[in-house]
Amino acid sequence: MSKPSWATRIFWHPPDISTFWQWLAWRTRRNWRKLSVPVHRRMRELRHATTRTARCAALPDVIFTVQASLADPVTERIVHSGVWEPVETAIMLRLLAPGMTVVDVGANLGYHAVIASRLVGPGGRVIAFEPEPRNHALLTANIKRNHCANVEVHRNAVSDEVGQSITLHLSADNLGDHRIFPDPEEADRGHATVVSTTVDAVVDGAPVHFIKLDIQGAEGHALAGMERTLRKNDDVVVLFEFWPYGLRRASTTPEHVLGSLAAAGFDLRVIRQDVDLPDSSATLTDPATPREILVRVSQERFDQVLNLVAVRYVAAVAAL
Numbered sequence: 661m662s663k664p665s666w667a668t669r670i671f672w673h674p675p676d677i678s679t680f681w682q683w684l685a686w687r688t689r690r691n692w693r694k695l696s697v698p699v700h701r702r703m704r705e706l707r708h709a710t711t712r713t714a715r716c717a718a719l720p721d722v723i724f725t726v727q728a729s730l731a732d733p734v735t736e737r738i739v740h741s742g743v744w745e746p747v748e749t750a751i752m753l754r755l756l757a758p759g760m761t762v763v764d765v766g767a768n769l770g771y772h773a774v775i776a777s778r779l780v781g782p783g784g785r786v787i788a789f790e791p792e793p794r795n796h797a798l799l800t801a802n803i804k805r806n807h808c809a810n811v812e813v814h815r816n817a818v819s820d821e822v823g824q825s826i827t828l829h830l831s832a833d834n835l836g837d838h839r840i841f842p843d844p845e846e847a848d849r850g851h852a853t854v855v856s857t858t859v860d861a862v863v864d865g866a867p868v869h870f871i872k873l874d875i876q877g878a879e880g881h882a883l884a885g886m887e888r889t890l891r892k893n894d895d896v897v898v899l900f901e902f903w904p905y906g907l908r909r910a911s912t913t914p915e916h917v918l919g920s921l922a923a924a925g926f927d928l929r930v931i932r933q934d935v936d937l938p939d940s941s942a943t944l945t946d947p948a949t950p951r952e953i954l955v956r957v958s959q960e961r962f963d964q965v966l967n968l969v970a971v972r973y974v975a976a977v978a979a980l
Contacts, residue, residue, distance in 0.1 A: 717742030760869040764788040770802035777808035786811040791854035819856040820884035828852045839876045841909040858885030871898045877906020898970040904959035918950035926970035945980045
């Protein structure tokens with residue numbers, strides 16, 4: 661009996677591809693969320709699995725080293741579109757200028773830090789904080805890859821005390837969702853112990869023009885540790901995530917966070933996520949009082965988040 665041709669073997673007896681999909685599931689990450697990633701994203705991940713890089717759409721000469729798995733939302737967005745948080749990116753592009761000092765609290769893989777480095781130039785300074793080991797390694801790699809000599813990296817959790825031992829509760833599928841408080845619904849989270857510092861201690865009285873703050877509910881503690889910096893710099897702009905649920909779980913309150921900024925003379929603005937970014941005249945933020953902000957977001961719902969800008973000087977308000 662003659663041996664079947666290659667065409668017969670393929671079309672009449674399709675190869676067993678279960679092994680491939682098992683490998684792919686392991687490659688992306690071993691949990692159900694990875695298995696729900698659409699096929700076209702899986703194939704895109706295979707293309708990037710070796711190089712693990714993505715080009716920045718805002719600054720095309722910037723290339724990021726990213727996580728190998730597209731299941732991480734930061735990685736997926738940067739690989740897919742070249743942008744992470746497009747409106748926040750547009751605000752940085754409008755406000756940052758050569759010679760400025762930028763503080764990036766919760767730098768993750770370095771997207772904002774590298775962009776800020778290019779915008780403030782050799783005469784500027786970027787201070788980036790990232791305590792989680794994997795993110796810290798990517799942050800360091802991206803700073804080196806893009807020749808950001810004006811960036812200094814601190815592997816500390818930013819809080820209201822210096823030298824405190826803090827436990828990070830690590831997310832396996834979202835490397836931007838590490839928290840300082842436990843989640844009873846995610847008891848299997850890993851842990852990492854990090855040492856805290858404050859912005860005031862690191863900046864040590866130097867001028868600061870822009871602060872980006874995104875640390876999953878720990879923003880209240882970080883703001884308390886930068887009171888001197890905020891008081892000394894009248895023209896500083898603070899871009900931060902406002903997550904009432906996380907703030908309360910981290911032993912602060914959303915009312916205190918907004919009230920302290922308002923008492924310090926900051927004009928609070930809600931970042932609009934529906935802006936037509938190609939229109940350079942578009943308004944990126946809406947002014948709001950603390951009371952108006954609090955009624956726009958639930959303090960009990962996990963998924964209720966706003967991104968805010970706190971600003972004091974007229975030129976920045978006009979730019980927004």
